[in-house]
Amino acid sequence: MKPIHILLVEDNESDILLTMDALEEGRISNKVSVIKDGNEAIDFLMQSGKYAEKNLPDLIDT
Structure with missing residues (x-):
């Protein structure tokens, strides 16, 4: 499956880290x-x- 480009619009650093960690844990590259x-x-x-x-x-994810 071809990787997709996700635009994350978020100003809270903790939420950014949580989202990135979830993507990494799910092995979503x-x-x-x-x-x-x-x-x-x-x-x-x-x-x-x-x-x-x-x-x-x-x-796009907000």
């Missing part, structure tokens, strides 16, 4: 991009600014 701010998430999805060269995610 997908690419995860973490964005901590809603405005940055919009930039990421619009591929603007510092995210101009980033690929769009297959899944």
Whole structure:
């Protein structure tokens, strides 16, 4: 199965660590991009600014 690209939008560091640990424990080897701010998430999805060269995610988790 092809790995998917997950965009995690979360500003709580503990929740980020929990999510990353759960993915690792489940042996899910997908690419995860973490964005901590809603405005940055919009930039990421619009591929603007510092995210101009980033690929769009297959899944968004908030």
